[in-house]
Amino acid sequence: MAYPVRSDLALRRLLCKTEIHHGILEALKPTVIFAPVNRKSIMEVCIFFLPSMILLPGIAANVHQVKSFLNHTAYLSCYFPNSQKTDIKDLRVFWQKGAVEVVHEVYYGQEIHENLSPKYVNRTKMDMDRWTLQLLNAGIVDEGRYTCIIQHREKGLPKVIHTSECSLHIIANYSQPEIAQLHTGELKPNEYLNLSCSSSGGYPEPRQMIWLISQANTTHRLTQHMDVSQDAVTKLYNVTSKLNITVPTNTLTNISCLLHLGEHLGSLVSVPLGIEIQGKEMEQVKIQFFGPLIAAIIVIILLLGFVILRKKRNISSTQQSVSLAV
Helix, strand or coil: CCEECCCCHHHHHHHHHHHHHHCCCCCCCCCCCEECCCHHHHHHHHHHHHHHHCCCCCEEEEEEEEEEECCCCEEEECCCCCCCCCCHHHEEEEEEECCCEEEEEEECCEECCCCCCHHHCCCEEEECCCCEEEECCCCHHHCEEEEEEEEEEECCEEEEEEEEEEEEEEEECCCCCEEEECCCCCCCCCCEEEEEEEEEEEECCCCEEEEEEEECCEEEEEECCEEEEECCCCCCEEEEEEEEEECCECCCEEEEEEEECCCCCCEEECCCEEECECCHHHHHHHHHHHHHHHHHHHHHHHHHHHHHHHHHHHHHHHHHHHHHHC
16 A cells, blocks of 8 residues: 655644554655655654654753844754764754754754755754754744754664754844934023934844933933834834933933843943033022122222323323423
């Protein structure tokens, strides 16, 4: 008896369940012709997909968190110690994403590509010395959970000897936050200062944006609403926050905005905006202080001028008297 064979993964899983339930082992090979019965082949395929259907003993409870920059290479490790120093030619190594997407396959020492999900073709490499999968040009759509499954041949049949899981997170750098003034004209005391702070082109979505207002040795933190938008094509985020406060007067004020990117990702801060406006009260104080001072100076100058002028006149009169006497 023979079955028409397809490489469709859903069909493979369905056939695996059917064959296991009925105890029948048939051949499945990725061709478009009728394949003869092969008990070993169908068993290998079913064992490969069983981790997606049932919880196998030995599956690691911990999921390793992996971060990679957008459009860079992501490194996913199997964390396989290989304490027995097993030859790679006696092992099958599978990487899959989720339940059905085959990412990479090493079949007893040789990489095969027939069963790979189309979006991973020519994008993966396996470093067998470090048991690490290299995912090239990692994008946001590649985020998710990946499972490494390693099988060993025992008495002609493959047996799962190791599994591990990695959760891939993609990071794209946000631009440095920039503060912009939303009004025109000269700043005046007791009026409102309207500012916005923006950052763009980042991933994942940031936690929050905080305004920092520093005067003398004191810094106040204000958490304002943050508008978030995501590009439909690139999936990158743009964020903006607005601040509306009374114009600070009579002291130098530095205003910055801080963008929190999330746990273990740090923060970005803008270049401070410095503002120093003199209030009416300060102007009045200046007038009251400097007005009398200027008046006193003017009086002193006039007196000095009067004294000097009188001296000149006295000298001139004395010289005239001497001339007449001679």
